[in-house]
Amino acid sequence: MQGKLLQGVFMALSHQQKVYIPKDVRSNQYISAEIIVTDxxxxxxxxxxxxxQTLSRTIFNLGEQQEIYNLHVITNDKLxxxxxxxxxYSFPTAEQIxxxxxxxxxxxxxxxxxxxxxxxxxxIVFLATGEDIRSNSANFHIKVQSFLAKLMPLLPEKQLRVKVRDHQHxxxxxxxxxxxxxxSYGYKLRSISNRYQARExxxxxGHGSLCYVTVKLPLSRKLKNALLPxxxxxxTPLYQKLEEGFVEATAGKQLKHIAMVANGLTPLVRNSKFDQVDGTDEVQMxxxxxxxxxxxxxxHWDGDRLVETVSFTIAAETKDSKEGGLGRYLNRVEEALKSFTAGLEFDKSREDLIVRFHQHISYQAPDQLLDK
Incomplete structure (x- = not known):
């Protein structure tokens, strides 16, 4: 009897650690390598x-050799x-590509x-290609590490440093x-470091890591009419109502790291312990x-300006990434978002609310990695 009870508890905990995501979920991964330009x-x-032009030719030739098939070199400081x-296609703005x-x-x-x-x-931006992007993410990262180890000796200056960022969502x-x-498919989400450790x-x-969810709520005519005179x-009443509902819904699920942006800028999330978080004309850090x-x-919202969409961000805490916690975290996020939108004029059968689950890591490439 006790054995069956323990088995039931284990199965319940295992179920909580999984998040059930629609089968048509889209997976993306890209890795950027940033090299400071020196005199x-x-x-x-x-x-x-x-x-x-010379450096890009070297990079593209090495990409062919390393079987990296979607590769971009950015030398205009656009993000x-x-x-x-x-x-x-690529869409350039003043600050982004x-x-x-x-x-x-x-x-x-x-x-x-x-x-x-x-x-x-x-x-240097490496876009993952092929199928099963998430399950092959460690292999893609290994391939990029090998690429960088072969690239650095080919460059004319030997003291260059490389910052690596791995983005997955x-x-x-x-x-x-x-x-x-x-x-739907049950995902038992793990941190990037745990997944990569298992794949050697x-x-x-000391690498930096960050996990968060972003959603963009379209401000439909029906929703605005319900909240605005x-x-x-x-x-201001529109944004205050959204803010109050969002804060209440996330607090109910013990989600403490949150943001609301309704100023027309693109939200960009960074780990404030490692990165500067100054905003720009296009990006809200x-x-x-x-x-x-x-x-x-x-x-960040302005009561004098009406935007088309409001962006909401819910960041995970470090404890959420441990021992299967990411599945529980994303389940709590989904429950909070459903509670939040339940109080709005939002037509679930016709309107999309796209959840983007992001995982990032970043590090300064050590000499031993580049000297393979």
């Missing part, structure tokens, strides 16, 4: 253009953002540069079932320290 590096070339799409692609069949080798511009960093409609998509992919000690140019247990609530 010593530029001294090997007659001008910036020659430097960028890469990656999204899934059935068509492949948004890459749209399907990992199953899109390939590319592209230099994104500005001839008379001195870059602060040369960014799953995206899906929270209300897929309400639209008739009943099939080395990561330096007619003929008003003051949108959000800095969370996952080791801090106290409430961290970041709000």
């Amino acid at each position: 010593e590096l530029l001294a090997h070339y007659p001008d910036y253009k020659t430097c960028y 890469p953002v990656v999204r899934f799409h059935t068509e492949a 948004i890459f749209f692609y399907n990992p199953e069949y899109h390939e590319a080798q592209t230099l994104h540069s500005k001839d008379d511009y001195r870059a602060r960093k040369i960014r 799953l995206s899906y409609d929270l209300f897929a079932k309400a639209k008739g998509n009943k099939e 992919c080395p990561l330096p000690e 007619a003929d008003t140019n003051d949108f 959000l800095g969370f320290d996952p080791n801090v247990e106290q409430q961290q609530f970041i709000r």
